[in-house]
Amino acid sequence: MKRYLFCLFIFYTTVSFAQNANYVKENYTKIDTTIIMRDGIKLYTIIYVPKDSSQRYPILMQRTPYSVWPYGSSNYPPGIMPGKMQEEKYIYVKQDVRGRHMSEGINEEVTPYIPNKKTNKDVDESSDTYDTIEWLLKFLQNDNGRVGLWGISYPGFYATASLPGAHPAIKAVSPQAPVTDEFAGDDVNHNGAFFLLDNFSFMEGYDRPRQGPTYVYKVPLFTPTNYSDAYKFFLDMKTIKESNGPKYFNGKGKYWPEYLANDTYNNYWRSRNIRQYLKNITIPTLVVGGWFDAEDLFGALHTYEAIEKQSPSNKNFLVMGPWTHGAWGAADWKEFGTHQFGANVNQYFQDSIEAAFFKYYLKDKGNFKLSEATMFETGTNQWRHFDQWPPANINAMSFYLGPNNKLLHNKPIAAKSFSEYISDPAKPVPYTNGIYSDRNNEYMIEDQRFAATRPDVLVFQSDTLTEDMTIAGAIIADLFVSITGTDADFIVKLIDVLPENEKDINKQPGTTMAGMQRLVRAEVMRGKFRNDLSKPIPFVPGKVAEIKFTLNDALHTFKKGHRVMIQVQSSWFPLVDRNPQKFLRIPEAKETDYQKATIRIHHDATNSSNIILPVMK
Amino acid sequence: MYSHPTYDEWWKARNARNAMYNIKPAMLVVGGLFDAEDCYGAWNLYKAIEKQNPGIHNKLVMGPWSHGQWSGRDGTRMGNIQFGSNTSLWYQNNIEIPFFNFYLKGKGTDPNLSEATIFFSGENQWHNLNQWPPANTSNQPIYFQPNGVLSWNKPTVSKSASEYISDPAHPVPYTEDVHFDRTAAYMNDDQRFATRRTDVLSFQTDVLSEDLTLAGPVVADLAVSITGTDADFVVKIIDVFPDDFSYPGSAAQQGRAGGGSYPMGGYQMLVRGEIMRGKFRNSFETPAPFTPNKIEKVKFALPDVAHTFKKGHRLMIQIQSSWFPLADRNPQKFVNIYEADITDFKKATIRIHHDAANSSNIVLPVMK
Numbered sequence: 001m002k003r004y005l006f007c008l009f010i011f012y013t014t015v016s017f018a019q020n021a022n023y024v025k026e027n028y029t030k031i032d033t034t035i036i037m038r039d040g041i042k043l044y045t046i047i048y049v050p051k052d053s054s055q056r057y058p059i060l061m062q063r064t065p066y067s068v069w070p071y072g073s074s075n076y077p078p079g080i081m082p083g084k085m086q087e088e089k090y091i092y093v094k095q096d097v098r099g100r101h102m103s104e105g106i107n108e109e110v111t112p113y114i115p116n117k118k119t120n121k122d123v124d125e126s127s128d129t130y131d132t133i134e135w136l137l138k139f140l141q142n143d144n145g146r147v148g149l150w151g152i153s154y155p156g157f158y159a160t161a162s163l164p165g166a167h168p169a170i171k172a173v174s175p176q177a178p179v180t181d182e183f184a185g186d187d188v189n190h191n192g193a194f195f196l197l198d199n200f201s202f203m204e205g206y207d208r209p210r211q212g213p214t215y216v217y218k219v220p221l222f223t224p225t226n227y228s229d230a231y232k233f234f235l236d237m238k239t240i241k242e243s244n245g246p247k248y249f250n251g252k253g254k255y256w257p258e259y260l261a262n263d264t265y266n267n268y269w270r271s272r273n274i275r276q277y278l279k280n281i282t283i284p285t286l287v288v289g290g291w292f293d294a295e296d297l298f299g300a301l302h303t304y305e306a307i308e309k310q311s312p313s314n315k316n317f318l319v320m321g322p323w324t325h326g327a328w329g330a331a332d333w334k335e336f337g338t339h340q341f342g343a344n345v346n347q348y349f350q351d352s353i354e355a356a357f358f359k360y361y362l363k364d365k366g367n368f369k370l371s372e373a374t375m376f377e378t379g380t381n382q383w384r385h386f387d388q389w390p391p392a393n394i395n396a397m398s399f400y401l402g403p404n405n406k407l408l409h410n411k412p413i414a415a416k417s418f419s420e421y422i423s424d425p426a427k428p429v430p431y432t433n434g435i436y437s438d439r440n441n442e443y444m445i446e447d448q449r450f451a452a453t454r455p456d457v458l459v460f461q462s463d464t465l466t467e468d469m470t471i472a473g474a475i476i477a478d479l480f481v482s483i484t485g486t487d488a489d490f491i492v493k494l495i496d497v498l499p500e501n502e503k504d505i506n507k508q509p510g511t512t513m514a515g516m517q518r519l520v521r522a523e524v525m526r527g528k529f530r531n532d533l534s535k536p537i538p539f540v541p542g543k544v545a546e547i548k549f550t551l552n553d554a555l556h557t558f559k560k561g562h563r564v565m566i567q568v569q570s571s572w573f574p575l576v577d578r579n580p581q582k583f584l585r586i587p588e589a590k591e592t593d594y595q596k597a598t599i600r601i602h603h604d605a606t607n608s609s610n611i612i613l614p615v616m617k
Numbered sequence: 618m619y620s621h622p623t624y625d626e627w628w629k630a631r632n633a634r635n636a637m638y639n640i641k642p643a644m645l646v647v648g649g650l651f652d653a654e655d656c657y658g659a660w661n662l663y664k665a666i667e668k669q670n671p672g673i674h675n676k677l678v679m680g681p682w683s684h685g686q687w688s689g690r691d692g693t694r695m696g697n698i699q700f701g702s703n704t705s706l707w708y709q710n711n712i713e714i715p716f717f718n719f720y721l722k723g724k725g726t727d728p729n730l731s732e733a734t735i736f737f738s739g740e741n742q743w744h745n746l747n748q749w750p751p752a753n754t755s756n757q758p759i760y761f762q763p764n765g766v767l768s769w770n771k772p773t774v775s776k777s778a779s780e781y782i783s784d785p786a787h788p789v790p791y792t793e794d795v796h797f798d799r800t801a802a803y804m805n806d807d808q809r810f811a812t813r814r815t816d817v818l819s820f821q822t823d824v825l826s827e828d829l830t831l832a833g834p835v836v837a838d839l840a841v842s843i844t845g846t847d848a849d850f851v852v853k854i855i856d857v858f859p860d861d862f863s864y865p866g867s868a869a870q871q872g873r874a875g876g877g878s879y880p881m882g883g884y885q886m887l888v889r890g891e892i893m894r895g896k897f898r899n900s901f902e903t904p905a906p907f908t909p910n911k912i913e914k915v916k917f918a919l920p921d922v923a924h925t926f927k928k929g930h931r932l933m934i935q936i937q938s939s940w941f942p943l944a945d946r947n948p949q950k951f952v953n954i955y956e957a958d959i960t961d962f963k964k965a966t967i968r969i970h971h972d973a974a975n976s977s978n979i980v981l982p983v984m985k
Binding site (some may be wrong): 025207227229231232422424428429430431434435436437447449450453454455456509510512515518 | 782784786787788790793795796797807809813814815816860861862879880882883909
């Protein structure tokens with residue numbers, strides 16, 4: 001619940017609405033209505049029509065599961081859109097999606113797309129968007145016949161979902177941090193590892209039941225939690241099974257039991273992977289994401305990639321900035337944690353990219369000469385423009401893990417060499433330093449020295465770089481491991497080690513810059529899924545197995561004088577639930593199934609664990 | 618210093634207590650409960666003078682202070698812990714100034730200081746006591762049990778131990794975060810960063826149903842076995858705050874990055890920590906190696922404590938074998954550490970036994 005409210009709070013407080021609190025009321029007429037879908041279900045929809053009727057306007061629509069608030073024709077919000085967008089004037093439409101808040105019907109988790117619809121009962125987000133647009137075009141008096149869709153996070157998914165089987169009036173779509181594949185890399189699981197902290201706190205609110213349409217979900221499923229230390233709370237929970245027991249969801253929610261029931265990449269998740277349907281798209285798309293987005297970084301990168309590969313001639317743009325989840329909607333974004341960007345990167349994005357995109361494709365106004373990929377380079381803190389992503393001039397360079405904490409350019413030659421640690425589920429490695437109730441939003445750029453001091457975290461570090469090294473694209477971890485259990489998690493962290501003379505920029509705890517081990521990118525692989533997310537297989541204790549997986553893209557410069565560091569660990573708690581280190585269905589694991597294991601990372605001539613970085617030439 | 622790795626004549630000649638005979642001046646010994654440097658000194662200088670000069674004017678004042686904090690203006694807090702009043706100004710106005718005024722200027726009346734004016738953290742109250750440690754204390758052992766339990770009952774099982782691997786390449790930090798200098802606040806810092814580590818053992822009581830006040834020295838009485846020939850033993854006395862604890866008027870709890878005050882719910886406040894270098898367990902003069910895997914006693918006193926564990930809190934004891942870089946690393950091999958090579962530093966398994974015969978315990982000075 002906390003996070004659910006938190007998201008709404010952030011949106012309505014940080015989005016840069018116009019200075020005048022009455023701006024919306026003075027400039028738009030608000031219409032609350034319901035629109036009937038092909039199967040008879042009514043969706044609650046709010047339409048903001050510009051009062052200036054001297055011209056025709058395109059429709060810009062957002063569909064959301066988080067409420068179109070405020071309800072009632074006489075209740076106006078402080079703003080509709082960030083930045084200059086609402087001054088630009090569109091007919092803004094917001095709709096509660098099927099089964100959420102004031103709309104009828106049943107909500108499905110990331111509604112599966114139905115490619116071959118046979119009857120009026122075959123409905124999905126594409127058909128609901130289609131039916132809504134049909135109705136709007138008939139109802140509205142001064143529209144220009146064009147529709148754009150946008151949304152951040154879950155609404156980003158609904159924007160993507162309008163693309164297959166799109167209504168012909170849709171002329172521009174901007175999926176932003178779109179929820180895309182919740183088993184492979186977004187929100188719920190990354191490579192099959194369950195993101196416990198975020199999902200439990202989110203679903204505590206989101207999975208509340210309703211008896212038909214409602215403004216707010218008042219009735220909790222269980223006594224609301226009130227913990228200040230998430231690490232302790234989830235450790236005390238002992239098992240995932242207990243989360244679905246009498247104290248918590250108790251099998252009564254909809255989504256939570258579905259998450260636990262679907263612990264492999266089965267049809268439930270496959271049918272929800274919208275990427276497979278992004279074929280032959282002919283609608284210009286602006287895909288937006290944040291390098292520090294803890295929820296849908298994967299979604300932004302892979303929605304762009306899926307459209308690019310499967311609709312190669314489409315006008316498909318990618319923008320990746322130095323943002324947390326949805327931070328590009330804030331009025332101001334000059335710094336984040338110990339990163340300082342030198343300028344308000346949001347103004348550039350909102351005015352020169354987002355507003356310009358919709359204006360051009362929906363109003364035929366202005367010039368829109370955006371590069372294929374507009375990417376913020378961390379480390380040097382500058383926007384860079386590419387004509388393809390990842391860029392062509394890349395050299396995939398292996399960095400080998402070696403003995404004595406070394407990260408080496410040369411493949412090891414020793415016949416036998418490994419580093420090892422004991423991974424104890426009773427004392428999992430924290431994902432962040434300090435005490436937090438909700439996920440620490442800065443964990444993706446946090447100083448990893450708190451982890452490096454632990455005996456259950458391996459550290460491999462390069463020599464000091466003699467020249468700048470820029471990486472652009474996906475990072476591949478190629479580990480050769482042996483374990484004493486039959487399953488284990490592997491977390492690989494790519495870290496930029498700042499020089500010992502780096503100056504502090506502030507004096508907050510945890511921000512000492514000299515020697516800081518600043519996280520650039522990290523990812524988890526649940527070992528049993530190493531070969532196939534659909535088919536988990538156990539490890540043979542003591543036998544070397546290869547674990548090869550991809551970390552999300554980065555565009556980062558390791559500057560001269562810095563070092564490259566890799567850390568490897570087998571827990572990341574409570575961001576990710578604990579692996580019992582025994583091959584079984586983790587949602588069914590008992591407390592006694594969680595066992596200590598010794599984890600070896602091999603670095604010999606045959607089993608040469610390495611990290612492949614996309615180094616720009 | 619490097620040429621005197623044991624408690625030899627060089628160190629003994631420098632033990633100021635040896636000279637505390639025939640003291641004539643009125644004495645006022647002052648120290649801080651959370652003084653990282655000379656907490657031991659204040660308690661033990663007072664005790665030496667008292668023992669060696671019966672009947673003289675020798676008074677003790679201990680407040681909830683870091684090193685010298687009593688001479689500053691703000692004695693309302695140290696680190697994250699609040700004391701409910703300005704303890705340093707109170708000390709200056711009510712003890713220090715009247716003491717010197719009377720004895721040096723003949724001004725005012727005899728302040729009639731209590732023998733011991735001691736601030737008890739936890740309950741945040743000054744106590745005026747007529748002896749230290751107070752008469753109404755009794756030494757009560759509290760025992761380690763399996764599964765991290767701390768209990769007044771002696772274990773009855775025939776074989777039971779908790780263990781960890783102590784790796785000198787990954788010593789347990791003495792404090793969270795990155796600091797260049799030793800922090801003052803480590804003496805009452807939140808120990809949750811240590812609890813989460815695989816090389817720290819934690820034992821805790823149930824939630825206390827009534828206040829528990831400790832007044833005096835704490836004795837750690839450990840039964841250990843190790844795979845090396847030397848090891849350090851750090852014992853930490855911790856006050857575990859209730860999960861819903863917050864100081865009045867503090868901002869909403871949301872971590873440090875959230876800009877709120879430090880999250881005090883579930884805080885693990887270090888009340889007292891002390892280290893014993895294992896080879897000195899029987900004698901500071903004559904270090905002795907351990908026999909690997911043989912159970913041996915490591916018994917030592919921690920500096921005095923004046924603290925109330927409030928009803929609703931828990932008492933926790935943590936054991937670890939490094940406290941870095943506050944204390945240098947023990948190679949875990951019996952050598953002159955000042956001469957140790959990098960290759961002498963070895964991982965070792967440390968076992969703390971808690972069975973009927975080998976009942977590791979902490980003797981607490983419980984005040985009635």
